[in-house]
Amino acid sequence: MEAAFFELKGISKYFAKVIANKDVSFAIRRGEVLALLGENGAGKSTVMKILYGLYKADEGQIFKDGQEVKINSPKDAMKLGISMIQQHFSLVPAHTVTENIILGNVHGVIDQKSAREEIKNLAERYGFELNPDDYIRDLAVGVQQKVEILKALYQKANLLIMDEPTAVLTPQESDNLMHFIRDFAAQGNSVIFITHKLKEVMHVADRIIVMRSGVVVGDLKRSETNEVELSKLMIGKDLEVLNKNAKPKTADQQPRLVLENITVEEKSGVPALKNISLTVKQGEVLGIAGVSGNGQQELCEVICGALSPTSGKIYLDGEDITTSNINERIARGIGYVPADRGRYGMILQMSIAENMLLKTSFDKKWQKSGFIDQQKLNQYTLDQIKEYSIKAPSPDSRAGGLSGGNQQKVILAREVDNGSKVIVLDQPTRGLDLGAINHIHKVILEERAKGKSVVLVSTELSEIFALSDRIAVLYKGEIQGIFEPSELTTEKIGLLMAGYRLEEVSKDA
């Protein structure tokens, strides 16, 4: 058998406080698509960043075609034909496609014309519809990803590493990407893609490496495994199945939150939300589906009071709350779990207990003769840590030192208490591992059973379908329609999310 294209042997990486990788070994052959599967925090990205030269391994070796190589920087990696597309793209929005692609690969006088031609040819060869002269800022996320891929191709990469490439894509865009991956591999190149989505793995990978807690727990051929086995390997235990039958009937419940013709115009005059009208009843989960960046954040902020609508009205239990500010809405029982938790939802430098206080520091219940009632706050935090099984040594632990899932549980615990009537959740499970996702889903259903109204924004369709009583599809700030889950198929909702009108969808379907 020929030597593997790239091989990792005994790679270990220690960060302060965590073992990111321990004795990780695997190989990738030419023409192979390798999926690196694992929960968040399993060490997938770390080992790939070592291969790409962004991190330095504490132990272990890397081989190319049987020869040991040293990769100390992405520059070294590129010389060896390795290219990595990060989860967050590294493109310059104010530059054109061509300028972005040649960035870092040109010296002296730039021959724009020939570069442009080459990029055009490359794009055509792989069937990318792309104008080399477009500015990045004008492109959709899916297209931006194509630019990143082209950049790798332009550098003549033959090992392409992709970190969670489908996280930002519509189902159709994902399909296109999968086609490209197969295509690219068929020409003798190799692809490693990092994911925690089993479906994609089964769809496109030749071989699957499963990682858990920094070690490789499985190296399997796709043809010899199945989703059940993979998920067991990935989380190391069986998942609790959500009990959908516990859903109470909501049809005859009172409306709780009503939005009437809400429009939000940005400074430029472009509407971020256009004429949104929706009703959330007591004990109902309203799912908001859509590709991210289509007005979800604005919608959530309008509900929780951070953004005031240009026109339209908001009612809570029949009372007009359009002009009440965030504090009043918190006091009225609207909780909000923002998508970008580190930025909007918590103070990473502060302790868990201090984060519990974040939205209720004005509330007398946390005060004792003008001072913060630390004892009460600590006890409360300790209770929440237990109830939500947050993995933290004590209420004094720094929030920034927790894993993403545990951070999210801290915010969720707080907002479930703040939101005695309405809880708005924006991407509550994004980037979390299956165990944490399962727990959060359970909490949502529990709160719903208590009669709270839940607005659930998610780009994860399976989540929307599993939890929602009704589903609204958001596209460019407009609601494409509100549906019962049974009325929708994945394909139909995918088209709606991509901007097709209901009439067009029905015709096609």
Add this chain to the structure above:
Amino acid sequence: MLDKVRDLIITNFLAILLGIVASGIMLLFLGENPISAYSILITSVARDTYTFADIFVKATPLMFTALAFAFTYKANLYNIGAQGQFYIGAVIAVASSLFLQNIMPGWLALIITLILTLAGSGIWGAFIGFVKAKYNSNEFLISMMSTYVALNIMNYLLRTHLMEAKGEYPQTDALNTSVWLPKIVPGTRLHIGFILAILACIGTWVLLYKTPIGYRIRVVGYNAEAANMSGIDAKKLYVLAFFISGALAGAAGFTEVNGVQHMLVQGFNSDIGSAGIGIAILANGNPIGIIFASILFGALKVGGTIMGQMSAIPSSIIDLMEGFVMVFVILAYFVRNWMDNNREKRKLQKAVVQ
């Protein structure tokens, strides 16, 4: 935890030592014997009670200006105008004392003067916070430039309304002894202002870490976006933080005028604003750390002055030493982080092997 405390003491001690060694090398360049220079420095500050007590006299205003910087720093704001707020405080203190000393008992005049000083310099500071909140001006620039305005207001008043009766120099008349801050050690210059400064440090710590308002100030400092999302009005807190900061710096004016100078002279204590910034950084913004850092700087100041008098060494070598110590203490902070990281790593590696 113990490891961390040990690291903190050892690294800071080494940093100070390195600072002294480095400035010793500079002394060599000046053709002086560093060892004899340092022995003068050490013996001189401990030579009598008066000199020793002067360390704390010098530390007093430094604590206030350092607190002024540290306080806004916690809200992620930069108040580098403590010098100006100090001048405003000094002007109010001297004007109020001169006016009140003849019409009421000294203790009452002192209390009213303190309140007026805090209010006046606080409002002076709050203006910076206000334009920051209202017009999003750069508080760094505004606070810096406001120092020059304050300086010129002081100079103007010293030549006009507040000028001494003799009309000779740009300075005020001396205050009556009734409005001098009481001494705490007889035979020295150490006055009750030192106690006030310590209380201010402790009070600031309590305010920042034990009260809802301090909590909100820190929240805004760490993450203004999350604060806004949580219904905390960052702009209101900008004004408040600058008010408190200005009042703290102004308090230094009160203790210097009523406790040490007993009059206001043009151009006095022209460097305590910048020294305060250095001390605050040295103490990593911690109000309790500021107490110790201020005393260290007070000692260097006293020792430096005497050293300048007793040898041919320019007393400005002390500024150099302060600079070196500061650089090494800041480096020590990073060294500590690095040591902490490595310790955790080793723990992990060990745990894996076992």
